[in-house]
Amino acid sequence: xxxxxxxxxxxxxxxxxxxxxxxxxxxxxxxxxxxxxxxxxxxxxxxxxxxxxxxxxxxxxxxxxxxxxxxxxxxxxxxxxxxxxxxxxxxxxxxxxxxxxxxxxxxxxxxxxxxxxxxxxxxxxxxxxxxxxxxxxxxxxxxxxxxxxxxxxxxxxxxxxxxxxxxxxxxxxxxxxxxxxxxxxxxxxxxxxxxxxxxxxxxxxxxxxxxxxxxxxxxxxxxxxxxxxxxxxxxxxxxxxxxxxxxxxxxxxxxxxxxxxxxxxxxxxxxxxxxxxxxxxxxxxxxxxxxxxxxxxxxxxxxxxxxxxxxxxxxxxxxxxxxxxxxx
Amino acid sequence: xxxxxxxxxxxxxxxxxxxxxxxxxxxxxxxxxxxxxxxxxxxxxxxxxxxxxxxxxxxxxxxxxxxxxxxxxxxxxxxxxxxxxxxxxxxxxxxxxxxxxxxxxxxxxxxxxxxxxxxxxxxxxxxxxxxxxxxxxxxxxxxxxx
Numbered sequence: 001x002x003x004x005x006x007x008x009x010x011x012x013x014x015x016x017x018x019x020x021x022x023x024x025x026x027x028x029x030x031x032x033x034x035x036x037x038x039x040x041x042x043x044x045x046x047x048x049x050x051x052x053x054x055x056x057x058x059x060x061x062x063x064x065x066x067x068x069x070x071x072x073x074x075x076x077x078x079x080x081x082x083x084x085x086x087x088x089x090x091x092x093x094x095x096x097x098x099x100x101x102x103x104x105x106x107x108x109x110x111x112x113x114x115x116x117x118x119x120x121x122x123x124x125x126x127x128x129x130x131x132x133x134x135x136x137x138x139x140x141x142x143x144x145x146x147x148x149x150x151x152x153x154x155x156x157x158x159x160x161x162x163x164x165x166x167x168x169x170x171x172x173x174x175x176x177x178x179x180x181x182x183x184x185x186x187x188x189x190x191x192x193x194x195x196x197x198x199x200x201x202x203x204x205x206x207x208x209x210x211x212x213x214x215x216x217x218x219x220x221x222x223x224x225x226x227x228x229x230x231x232x233x234x235x236x237x238x239x240x241x242x243x244x245x246x247x248x249x250x251x252x253x254x255x256x257x258x259x260x261x262x263x264x265x266x267x268x269x270x271x272x273x274x275x276x277x278x279x280x281x282x283x284x285x286x287x288x289x290x291x292x293x294x295x296x297x298x299x300x301x302x303x304x305x306x307x308x309x310x311x312x313x314x315x316x317x318x319x320x321x322x323x324x325x326x327x328x
Numbered sequence: 329x330x331x332x333x334x335x336x337x338x339x340x341x342x343x344x345x346x347x348x349x350x351x352x353x354x355x356x357x358x359x360x361x362x363x364x365x366x367x368x369x370x371x372x373x374x375x376x377x378x379x380x381x382x383x384x385x386x387x388x389x390x391x392x393x394x395x396x397x398x399x400x401x402x403x404x405x406x407x408x409x410x411x412x413x414x415x416x417x418x419x420x421x422x423x424x425x426x427x428x429x430x431x432x433x434x435x436x437x438x439x440x441x442x443x444x445x446x447x448x449x450x451x452x453x454x455x456x457x458x459x460x461x462x463x464x465x466x467x468x469x470x471x472x473x474x
Contacts, residue, residue, distance in 0.1 A: 293350040
């Protein structure tokens with residue numbers, strides 16, 4: 001009974017955190033799915049979705065219902081267990097990073113000492129899901145998409161890690177809350193502009209979004225790794241993608257944009273969380289903006305850019321940071 | 329080594345210029361016309377199917393039922409009938425139909441008309457469910473327009 005009393009609060013906390021995480025994942029997918037299509041329209045002087053509800057506001061709900069009603073088609077010679085496992089593997093891990101993201105001082109699931117490591121480790125599972133999905137589909141386009149995704153994600157994880165490592169050297173901690181708290185006078189985007197730039201580029205590549213959307217390049221590979229997926233198994237990939245966007249933008253906010261810091265809004269306890277979400281969605285808007293601006297890179301350009309520019313620059317940045325930290 | 333950095337800067341600058349172009353278009357007005365609800369003004373030069381011109385003098389049409397258009401039509405899609413009436417000079421038009429399923433919009437009827445009674449209409453919403461939707465009663469159309 002005493003054991004139960006000691007672990008019960010923790011269990012309740014875990015359940016509440018998981019529910020909040022699910023709300024964030026699905027709510028974010030609804031908001032971003034609508035915002036992305038609407039913004040895509042306005043970038044091309046079109047109105048975007050207009051038919052369902054006022055200015056198409058419930059279009060995503062209708063789309064979700066349609067996807068749920070669709071049949072899950074498994075190709076005849078596909079590797080069925082792997083084929084069905086891949087969307088789950090792409091979607092399930094996105095809840096874990098949400099547990100350690102500090103939305104505000106009080107609004108955080110768990111403040112782990114190794115928060116950053118946890119996020120980066122779990123985020124890498126996405127690559128495995130894409131590889132499994134592409135391999136299990138028994139389709140050349142899927143396989144090409146999966147290969148590209150693995151090469152791209154492995155390459156771009158290096159500059160991403162190194163640029164974040166510069167911040168870790170400055171703050172001496174992996175805990176996200178302490179990193180956010182460490183930039184109360186100046187945000188790290190001012191002290192580490194190069195690391196921020198490198199992180200933004202690597203972040204776009206990590207989430208497989210345009211201009212680095214080679215794994216699903218529709219003009220070359222029909223839909224890349226999710227060519228053979230239909231209905232909910234397809235939408236799990238999309239949900240995972242949007243949740244990953246949210247996670248990488250949250251990391252950028254915590255590491256470079258001061259986390260929840262901002263002008264305190266009057267009479268409101270959770271102004272920190274509002275500032276945090278405002279920064280995250282500003283970054284998401286930027287992601288949508290560059291998606292509808294830049295054409296897709298060629299694969300050799302993609303790899304050249306990473307290995308010849310991003311990694312050397314991030315290493316130099318890290319070296320300078322280390323020297324400065326030692327001297328000051 | 330020099331080209332390594334110059335490429336980086338020219339490339340980066342072009343990326344910023346690209347972002348400027350798209351953000352401008354984000355805040356530009358939408359050019360899409362929501363068709364069934366909004367319609368564009370159609371140019372008067374548009375050549376739709378033929379229509380009888382309304383005569384401002386007598387409020388009716390100028391057709392004298394000569395039958396030039398019917399004879400000139402290469403697709404045989406115009407049918408005209410007229411009759412003599414007491415007290416009226418010349419023939420009176422009683423039937424003017426156009427079989428638009430056969431019409432090739434060549435305009436020979438408009439060219440042939442001696443009184444300029446025919447002209448192209450601005451009708452472009454011509455979807456129909458049956459063949460019979462395209463047998464137009466031109467005479468009825470001009471009377472309805474009065």
